[in-house]
Every structure is written in C-alpha cells, then in structure tokens.
Amino acid sequence: MTGSALPADLDDTTVTDAAVASFQDTPDPRLRACLSILVEHLHAAVREMELTLTEWEEAVDFLTATGQKCDDTRQEFVLLSDVLGISSLVENINHRMSPGATEATVLGPFHMTGSPHRELGDSIDDMGRYEPCLVTGRVVSVDGTPLAGASVDVWQADPDGYYDVQRPDVVPPGNGRGLFTTDDEGRFWFTTVVPSHYPIPTDGPVGGLLTATARHPYRPAHIHFIATANGHTPVTTHIFVADSPYLDSDAVFAVKRSLVRDFGRVDDPDTAARHGLPHPFVHADIDLVLEPARREELA
Missing domain, CATH: 2.60.130.10 (Aromatic compound dioxygenase)
Known part of the structure; x- marks a missing residue:
C-alpha cells in the first residue's frame, strides 16, 4: 500500500493561495478569473477586519435571512x-x-x-x-x-x-x-x-x-x-x-x-x-x- 505525503498545514497567510489554486482547472476562463478575484478580495477583507467567529456566524445568518425573504415579487x-x-x-x-x-x-x-x-x-x-x-x-x-x-x-x-x-x-x-x-x-x-x-x-x-x-x-x-x-x-x-x-x-x-x-x-x-x-x-x-x-x- 503506497502512502501519500500530507500537504503542508494551511494558515491565515497561505489559505488564500490554496483557495485560488483550487479553481485552476475551471474550464470557463471567465468563471475562473471571477472566482479567483472574489476569493482574493474576500480573504483580504476578512484578514483586514480580523473577523471573529461570532461575526462570521452573524454574516451567514444575515445572508440566509436575505434569501429567505425573497419570493416571486420580492428580491x-x-x-x-x-x-x-x-x-x-x-x-x-x-x-x-x-x-x-x-x-x-x-x-x-x-x-x-x-x-x-x-x-x-x-x-x-x-x-x-x-x-x-x-x-x-x-x-x-x-x-x-x-x-x-x-x-x-x-x-x-x-x-x-x-x-x-x-x-x-x-x-x-x-x-x-x-x-x-x-x-x-x-x-x-x-x-x-x-x-x-x-x-x-x-x-x-x-x-x-x-x-x-x-x-x-x-x-x-x-x-x-x-x-x-x-x-x-x-x-x-x-x-x-x-x-x-x-x-x-x-x-x-x-x-x-x-x-x-x-x-x-x-x-x-x-x-x-x-x-x-x-x-x-x-x-x-x-x-x-x-x-x-x-x-x-x-x-
């Protein structure tokens, strides 16, 4: 049985590059570019704010509630x-x-x-x-x-x-x-x-x-x-x-x-x-x- 080497541990300085690299095989070049830019800027904002776990949870709840408020006549x-x-x-x-x-x-x-x-x-x-x-x-x-x-x-x-x-x-x-x-x-x-x-x-x-x-x-x-x-x-x-x-x-x-x-x-x-x-x-x-x-x- 052949083993494989574990990747290096990711931290707050390296996870952004890893996330961007995960899109490298995206067939649509425009989608690949947009996702890469979006991830880079979102990570930069989170890093600059030093977002807390509580704030992250509140943001997720806010976006969830925003989706739940949408219907056929309300966006x-x-x-x-x-x-x-x-x-x-x-x-x-x-x-x-x-x-x-x-x-x-x-x-x-x-x-x-x-x-x-x-x-x-x-x-x-x-x-x-x-x-x-x-x-x-x-x-x-x-x-x-x-x-x-x-x-x-x-x-x-x-x-x-x-x-x-x-x-x-x-x-x-x-x-x-x-x-x-x-x-x-x-x-x-x-x-x-x-x-x-x-x-x-x-x-x-x-x-x-x-x-x-x-x-x-x-x-x-x-x-x-x-x-x-x-x-x-x-x-x-x-x-x-x-x-x-x-x-x-x-x-x-x-x-x-x-x-x-x-x-x-x-x-x-x-x-x-x-x-x-x-x-x-x-x-x-x-x-x-x-x-x-x-x-x-x-x-």
Missing part, C-alpha cells in the same frame, strides 16, 4: 445590492455610453412581474383616484434617428409610495405598469400619476442593516423605464421628479442630474382634450437615447 438580494451601491456600480460599468446617450441606472427590486401590454395613450393608473399626469417621449438613436417599434417598459410607485406588488389586496396587478411600442416616429405617450418618494422595504434583513448603520431608507420620486430597440443596446433608467425630497441622498445611489425632470403644470386645452385630461394638467417628457449595439451584442 431582497437585489435590495441588498442596491443599498451597498453594487447595483449602481454594475450599471455604470456596463453602460459607459457615447455622449448624448441616456444614462442608465438601477433596475430596483420591483421589476419582478411583467408589465401589461398597453396601447399608446393608455393610462397605467388603473385606480383613477389621483390627478392624472401625461408622460411623453421618444426612443431615438444617438444620431437622432427615431426608433420605430421600440419597446418601452414602464413601472412606478403610486402617490402613496407603493408598487402594485406591495399592496395586492388594495390595487390590481399591473397598476403603475405598462409595456408600450413606439410609433413610426419613435414616440410614446401615456397617462399616469405623479409618483411619490418612498422608503424601500425595511421589514427584512436589509432594513435591519439600514437601521444598524443609521441610514434612511428613502428613494426620491421616480418612474422606471427599460427601452429596447433592434440593433441597439437596451437602457434601464429612471426619470426623477425635480422637486422630490431625497434627490441628494437616494438610498440606492441611483440619481443622475441628466435624469431629473420637471413635472410641471401645463395649461393647454387642446392637448388636454386630445389626451382626455383636465386642464391645466401635469406633464413630463423624456427622450430615451440608445447607443447602437456593439458587435458582440449582435452575435
């Missing part, structure tokens, strides 16, 4: 990514756009249910209890070419600060959501309500983290958009209400100056009548400017 891990600034960082890295393209920002945790298809001019407010607001815009390429047949996915909170999935016993599914297709001139328009600023969910582990770190949970008022067009890179973005609280301290680090819009009152009886609105009415406008897709995106 606590996305929320955690948001409040740590990771979501914003990933968006910024992956959307280094040409000058003039619409800036991207975070998806957020509430794009967990499909938006209903709606016709141009429809209302996404299925409750009808609030003052209507007209939102207009275009989807265009960076050279100004209108993008006909583009998809514009929209979702937002209501004036009380809630998404439909947060109050399923009060509002119908799809309230505050709509999936639109641009016309031949790349235009889209719909009616809605001016959303409110609101707190991100605080009834889970992420809320506990904010409390422990004396951070507020609020987001400024905004409307979400995802614009998609053939031959172009999609953009996930918001428009923010110009006079909303928390523009300077968004809990998820998503505000960009180029995305702040006036939701102003317009006294235009003809436009109001064309859209079935009272006058004066509230109006906001945005052009969603897409960059042509890179070659690898078209492959």
